[in-house]
Every structure is written in C-alpha cells, then in structure tokens.
Amino acid sequence: MRFRFPYTFFKRKAKNGKNIYYFRVWDDTRHIRVSKSTGCTSLERARMYVENFLADPEKAAEILNIKNPKSQTFKKYAESWWLWDKCPYVLARRNRGTEKHPGIKKSYVATCRMWTESRLIPFFGNYKLDEITPFLIEEFFGILKNRYHLSQKTINNVRSVLMIMLKEAVNNKILDSNPVEKTLQRTVDKKKNGRLTEEEASEILDISKLDYYWKGDLLGYAASYLAAHSGMRLGEIIALKIENIHENYIYVCSTYNQKFGIGTTKNSEDKIVPITQNTRNLLFEVYEKSGSCSGYIFSYSDGVPVAEGRIRDPFYRAMRILGISEKDRKERNIQFKSWRNFFITVCQKMNINPAMIRAVVGHLTVSMTDHYTSFLPDELSFIAEKESLLLSAPESKNKWP
Structure with a gap:
C-alpha cells in the first residue's frame, strides 16, 4: 500500500465538546481521500498515533478498507481494457492523435480486446497481478502453441497485448516490474508473399x-x-x-x-x-x-x-x-x-x-x-548468364541428365 506523504490532520468536535484530531491519507486504488479518527485531543499525540498506525501498512490498509491494487485479479484489472470509450490507455492514445493521424485505430483496439477476452482472461483471470510471473507467461505461450495451434506471429501479437497492459500497471505503480519483459518473443519464419509471373x-x-x-x-x-x-x-x-x-x-x-x-x-x-x-x-x-x-x-x-x-x-x-x-x-x-x-x-x-x-x-x-x-527463379537466371561471360566454367566430363 502506498500513502501520499504527508498525511494531513483536521479537527472535529465530539459530542462531549472536545476537539478530536482526524488524519487523512490518499487511496491510490480508488483515487480518493480516506480519513480516520486518532481519538487524540493534542496534535503531538495524534501524530504519534498515526506514525504507529501506518507502521504496519497491511493492517492499516485493512482497517481503512484500502485494497492493495496488486491483489486485484487480472480479470478485474482487464474489465475496461481495450474498450473504446472506457479504457484510460485507449483514451490517452486517442487524445494524442488527430482526425488525420489517429493515435490509435478502432480495428487495432478491437483486435486487442478480442485477444484479451478469448485468451488472456481465460488463462490469467483468477491470478492476482503480482502472481503473474515470467514462468507462468511462458507456460501460457506454450498452451497457445500446442493446444490452440496459434502461429508464432499470432503468439507474439498476444504477447504484445499483455505487454502493454502490464506496462501500464507498472506506470500506475500497481506493479513494480513487468514480467512480460522477461519473456522472449517467438521466432517467426517469414514466408515471402508469392505472386503471378x-x-x-x-x-x-x-x-x-x-x-x-x-x-x-x-x-x-x-x-x-x-x-x-x-x-x-x-x-x-x-x-x-x-x-x-x-x-x-x-x-x-x-x-x-x-x-x-x-x-x-x-x-x-x-x-x-x-x-x-x-x-x-x-x-x-x-x-x-x-x-x-x-x-x-x-x-x-x-x-x-x-x-x-x-x-x-x-x-x-x-x-x-x-x-x-x-x-x-x-x-x-x-x-x-x-x-x-x-x-x-x-x-x-x-x-x-x-x-x-x-x-x-x-x-x-x-x-x-x-x-x-x-x-x-526464372527472372534471376540472367545473373548466371552474365556471370558466365566473365568467368569461364570448367567443362565436366560427366554427362548429367
């Protein structure tokens, strides 16, 4: 759990007429301020209370009902991802572009959402974000290849989607590092497009x-x-x-x-x-x-x-x-x-x-x-013909068919 520092104090009058100090901290997950009574009437005692209270972040988070963003499941995290009018990442990319040069295209966003719903959520959905490891991701890639028979290029495309999603988690301080970065891209055998003669x-x-x-x-x-x-x-x-x-x-x-x-x-x-x-x-x-x-x-x-x-x-x-x-x-x-x-x-x-x-x-x-x-091949044969004019090849005694 991360608190913005410093925390702030404010006073409220209790029923008995005494001024009680409350403290306020910031919830990074819900983006709201959370407050709690110290039960103290002096600022010095209130400060000591808060320092002791925040010394155990997990207990403090539980009492303040602040959920650790790392503990949310991938399914929860992915809820609004790649939705054209809801995903913060998509909205930010759209805002950076223009009508002529869009920051991101609808077709790309739709494809990313499709991979998220059809492959990423079914596999990672119940895992907490900080439970997703490079080893787990490599296991996922193996399933895509061996069970679903996806091509190496397609697996790389899915990897790219997951890479962006977890990179944003790092940028938003939900994760400390991106586990996808510690995995390797699949090797792709590029097949040259053919054509008519x-x-x-x-x-x-x-x-x-x-x-x-x-x-x-x-x-x-x-x-x-x-x-x-x-x-x-x-x-x-x-x-x-x-x-x-x-x-x-x-x-x-x-x-x-x-x-x-x-x-x-x-x-x-x-x-x-x-x-x-x-x-x-x-x-x-x-x-x-x-x-x-x-x-x-x-x-x-x-x-x-x-x-x-x-x-x-x-x-x-x-x-x-x-x-x-x-x-x-x-x-x-x-x-x-x-x-x-x-x-x-x-x-x-x-x-x-x-x-x-x-x-x-x-x-x-x-x-x-x-x-x-x-x-x-036929279009390249002239190279051999040109080369033969420069270098004479030795005559072979063998007669090949």
Missing part, C-alpha cells in the same frame, strides 16, 4: 478474355487490374471514390474496413498514384455500371462499398481457370495482396527510382519495399 498476369488481365477468366465480371477484373498497375491495397481500392480519380492520377486518402467503415490509410498518409488513360476509363466504366449513388466505384447499387470477398473471389476463380489450383495457390502463397508484390517487383525490374516506388505504394522504409519485392 508476368506471363500469367498478362493472360488473365487481357481485357479480350474478360468472359473466359472473369465470367464477364467487370468489377472483379477492374479491381485486380488496378492493383496490378498501382500496388494499391485492397482496402484502398474499395474506399476509392469517383472524385479521387483525376486525369492521370488517383488521390488515395482512405481505406475501407467492413466492420469499422472508412478510415485513414494504413500509415495515415495520403498518396498520389499515377494511372494511364486506359485505367481511368476502366474505373469510370465500372462506376457507371454499378449504378452507385454514393460515389464509391467498387460498390453495390445501394452505394455500400463491396465486401473484400467480392473482389478477392473472382481473382481466385480466374487463377483456377488459368490452371492454378487452390492447392497450388496456397503453396505459392498467392493472395490478392500479391498484386502489390507484382507491381513493386515490376517497378524494381524497370529501375524506377526506389523513392518514387515508396511514394506510390505508401512505404515509409526501404526494408518494407524490399519485403514486397519477390523475384522468381
């Missing part, structure tokens, strides 16, 4: 084959065509409005989430995406055929932006028609965001200034752009 992409994006690969679905085709030629994210494409389309560029300023609606882009920065006249004409055609009344290009007739599956599914179907089975697609790790890899890689091959590429796709670091660059 340029030949495969050219084949399914051939407008003359719209009926064959896309079953006449102009909206689905246009979304993939735009992604391949701009590197735009799926949410940015869905959020696109006709007013964002200019003569030779698109002004990207928002993204769409089916649960939370329109929000800022991933890094909260607007960007200019150059387009050709063909791309511009295609987007206007999609908009006119949709009959949208809201300005959204990729929307239903009632003006509501389409769901992600409405764009993703036609692309997967086109790949199956091309001969890429669902099994092959998963093995090659091709997703809709693979169009982003495709665009960045093609730009790299064309020796476009890396800073310009980052500006178009909205990357803030070189490493992120490198992460989305994926050269296929």
